[in-house]
Amino acid sequence: MTMKLKIAVIEDDKEINRILNDLLTQSGYETMQAYDGDEASKLLRQESFDLVLMDLMLPYKNGERLIAELREISQTPVIVISAKSMMETKLEVLRLGADDYMIKPFDIDEVLVRIEVVLRRTGAFRNDNVIEVCGIIFNTAENQVTVEGKAVRLTAKELMLLKLFMEHPKKVYTKQELYESVWNETYYYEDNTINVHVSNLRSKLRKVCGRDCIDTVWGIGYRMKGDS
Secondary structure, eight states: SSSSEEEEEEOOOOHHHHHHHHHHHHHOEEEEOOHHHHHHHHHHSOOOOOOEESSOOOSSSSHHHHHHHHHHOOOOOOEEEEOOOOOHHHHHHHHHHHHHESSSSHHHHHHHHHHHHHHHHTOOOOOOTEEETEEEETTTTTTTETTEEEEEOOOHHHHHHHHHHHHHOOOOOEEEHHHHOOOSSOSOOOOSHHHHHHHHHHHHHHHHHHSSSSEEEEETEEESSSSO
């Protein structure tokens, strides 16, 4: 992460608050915690944050009121994590000014992805190690690939192929270019190596996102599918 971003964690359940705080600090964020609505209200007025992560059902002052108060003084992005699953509640919270809404129990990897998406959207998040194309997020520093918050397990060669495709999503790579870039060897003749690895990569991505992410350009090679 190129800069340390500051996130407020507002949650009255001490164990959930601790889990979220530990997750964020381990991921390189700076955090401050609040455990009830009054404490959160003071915190949000006294401190400046890049993002607020909050529950709705808080003692003394609920999350809806906190969001309304915050919007009077700031456009700081807010992600709500709540046990309330009714669509009416979600829509009302979004109307009040929340940027995203997650339902408990939550997946910790999805929390991180949602945070990154919101921060990138607001311009606060700048990470040179992250490439995003067509809904695929590739953290090149950690060699982790996620699609819609779901992790995709890839081999080393598949990761290298995907990185090439994502770095230049409009470029059509020939089999020779792919082989010499990934295997770092001279491409003397056509065999099935590239076909097999691209097919496996395409299949793994499709299994998670339900669509083809790599195009075959007949007679030439392969490229990312869709617009960058």
